[in-house]
Amino acid sequence: MDTNDIRPVGLLICALGGEGGGVLSEWLVETARHAGYPVQASSIPGVAQRTGATTYYIEVFPQPLAALGGRRPVFSLNPVPGAIDAMASSELLETTRQIGNGMTDPARTLVISSSSRTLTTQERMQMTDGRVDSARLVAVVKRFSRAHRIMDMAALAREAGTVVSAVMLGAVAGSGLFPFLRREDYEAVVRAGGGASAEASLRGFAAGWKAAAEPAQADAAQPALRDAGLLQAGRADTAKAAIAPGRAVAAPATAAAAPAATPASPGQPSPDFEALGRARLLEYQDAAYARLYEQRLARVREAERAADPAGTHGGATTREMARWLALWMAFDDIVRVADLKSRASRWDRVRQEVKAREQDLLRVYDHFKPGVAEFAALLPPALAQHLLRWDRARVARGRESWALPLKVGTHSVGGLLMLRGLASLRWLRRHGSRWAAEQAMIERWLEAVVAGTRRDWRLGHEIAQCGRLIKGYGSTNERGKEALLHVVGHLTGLPDASAAADAVAAARAAAVADDAGRALDATLAGLGAPPRPVKEQPIRFVRKGKPVEAQA
Template sequence: MTAQAPISLLVCALGGEGGGVLSEWLMDVARAAGYAAQSTSIPGVAQRTGATTYYIEVFPVPLAQLGSRWPVFSLSPVPGALDALVSSELLETVRQVGNGMSSPERTLVISSSSRALTTQERMQMADGRLDSAELLRIVQGFSREHHVYDMAALAKEAGTVVSAVMLGAIAGSSLFPFRREDYEKVVGAGDGAGALASLRGFAAAYERVHAPRQWLRDAGLEATAAPGAQEATDWPAPVRQLATLGVQRMLEYQGPEYAALYTARLRSVLAAERQADPAGRHDFAITREMARWLALWMAFDDIVRVAWLKGRAARWQRVRREVKAGEGDLLRVWDHFKPGVPEFAALLPAALARRLTAWDRARVARGAAPWALPLKVGTHSVFGMLSLRFLAGLKWLRPRGSRYALEQALIERWLGGVLAAAQRDWRLGHEIAQCGRLIKGYGATNERGKDNLLHVLEHLAPRGEPAEAAAAVRAAREAALADDAGKALDAALQQHGAPPRPVKAVPVRWVRRPRGLPAAKES
């Protein structure tokens, strides 16, 4: 886009979704903001044989600066020369991509992930639905930037129609040179509950699209890269979305330096996969898996993150919607916490953390329960919210804590295992990358997953031929995910010749018999 060329947008909506209203809204916003614009529409043949499309062009220079000049607009979109494509249904988005409308170098694609099944899909005796994951990959491969989410769910939650949600997404993308207030003034011009519902849907979609872009802007990924971070467009198309989301998560979790660490780790995986699969026949599947599971592991849950999640304004708004609280209703929210020694020790240096953990273990060995601090915080109150904000502000302590050091060391072991395995065989590297799925939950579940992963890395990944090792790793991973008790994993380890997992000692707690309860009779 240049200042001498109109900004082009193609809107695709199914029947009854308010596509015409959306087109009128955009024209009203353009006029109110002082810009020249034009809108045309092409009706679809029927509900699912083609959407009604609306083509909008906006000249990005205010009319006040054009004087007597007037821009020349096109009546129809030109394939490959479209700046943005917005669609309310995923298959319709792919249909337009197939028509050549979306360009990987130019087009921003905003699409709903929801589906309205075609007649052909419904006619199948079995499950005739098209694979949504495959449709999404097509969108990813043919867009400069894409945002795919469930517009129908947002509209239902807000009590409005999809057109309001689509408008919020367009506004959040900063496609046109209009302010948010310009959009909201037009949407809220009506009276009654309908206008308020439309504004709610608009706001939800605006934040859904605008927030990720703002994170990237703060990280410098839209212009000059932040230290250690690379532009999102540098990633191969199959990896781009997950890598971008991973960077966003790291920025939110710890900041630019942590995002740069994530990027550097993922870059090393990409380089290794390119060596293992120079032709790219597997669509960078190893890097895609690592982008997902590495982001989840690096953003491990601790008391700082829990406090941040519970103190967000979006969470308060969600609670109000769930309980259907009105504008004049009084709402009180109590959050219950029970942090124990592991949570406090996580933020302490290793030496202090070891002392605190040893003290708690000694208590447990004497038959006492693990120490914990039950808390009941009224997050509706000023004191309660300030308490959460104080805890959330302690993330500067996180890199100095014992758990941070431990998690980073374990991540490096897993990352090293993936890189070494990819050098031996692509399939083996892919299987070990997918072992990131073992790291989930918190507490004992999280610890068990990490122990299982280390056992697989140490005893199964290096064994025998690469194909044999890949099969063993896959079998162990699937067994571990299928059975939390670990019996299936032990069987899989034994089947592939790996030593059993070490048995962890569990203290026996003796409980005093309550008074009045008769002693058990000896048989």
């Protein structure tokens, strides 16, 4: 064939910051050169959420330099939408974003993508689970690609102890995009880097090669299910990820183990929420607290069986309660924060994130600012009220609420001992004012769910879902509890059970619409419910300083 009729093979690489996209591009260029093929690479930097990932475009001419007789092919500096042969991406939403830009051609382009997600700012800003459904993203990839290889590159990189770029290199190589490049060529270039990192990169390369070379196995992994946070079931920290999709995952726990969980797509309950919740509360407090969780859940299950003896709804109310009840009962406090900050697994995670080597010295400083509310939470109610009154009087005099700023070096023996000492005070929770207040509010919500379920299954189910209003910490957590209790106290007792269920559902949707609560107040007014009480806010007068004269 005339070489004038041969065109280069074009590959678009999309990688997020810190994933080694530049290293991947260099590996591919060096591999082509090592094998004696002409190659060219260019890159376009991304800007956070505006232009997405940094992209690298590589073209390799499928004829060796020795066969060109001194001639050189002409390469393109930029990818042409719809005219690229392959695209490799380290993040699923970024893959579909590039597809939306028209980069792929369903009749031409091979898409190699990770199923893992790095949530966007818009997804994180949502009051509830704002994640994009991964199953829909995978469907887009399949529709707009000639062939596809989808695998969890982040998980493969963790298992190999390397970065995503090494897995991506293996996936590109294993896909057969460049059939004229041998596996030995790739491995020789990676090995040339030398050291322990090269061995780890080779492990990642092998994992990516296998996943891309066996597409049926990669597809069977059901990448969309990984977003539910259930992949590492069997550890107590997984309970947090599974029960609260989208929230930060706690450091691994070793105090308890949960049964293997059945994965579920985002927004759909898992039948193992009860086991995960039990494991979380056992790790959070003790066996007695886990039994209390089971007893509370049994009350809901009994009421649901009475309201739905045929099991038409599949125990949906009990599953919702298993999820949200576990979250509320494991409320965050300074004891919990100290526990998570001082775990060995957290230190390991920090070392991995900063890519610290064995010979490197790593110092980690944690900043805390506990206030009166945090200290009062661990005191008996009488002492706590006295301390809170003192702080309110302080604020009324125009001063800031009292807090204790701390900078703790958790890399030091002293800092670590301080945190572990604080973490050991979990026994003190039961005697604290916050424990009593939280348990009282939980019981009030639980009674409303049980009573609503006995009255009408749908009403109980709607009240149970109000548990999603309890989130975050500090003022956000307080607003959520106030909204839930106001809804329970004023909307669940309507004479018509169906109307009550509709009212609770509408109020819950309004409560998560905005954190200021304006939508909830408007909905409550429309439903004829009394408005939420106005909370007092101190007025501070600030002395106006003297104007500063501008100088030429």
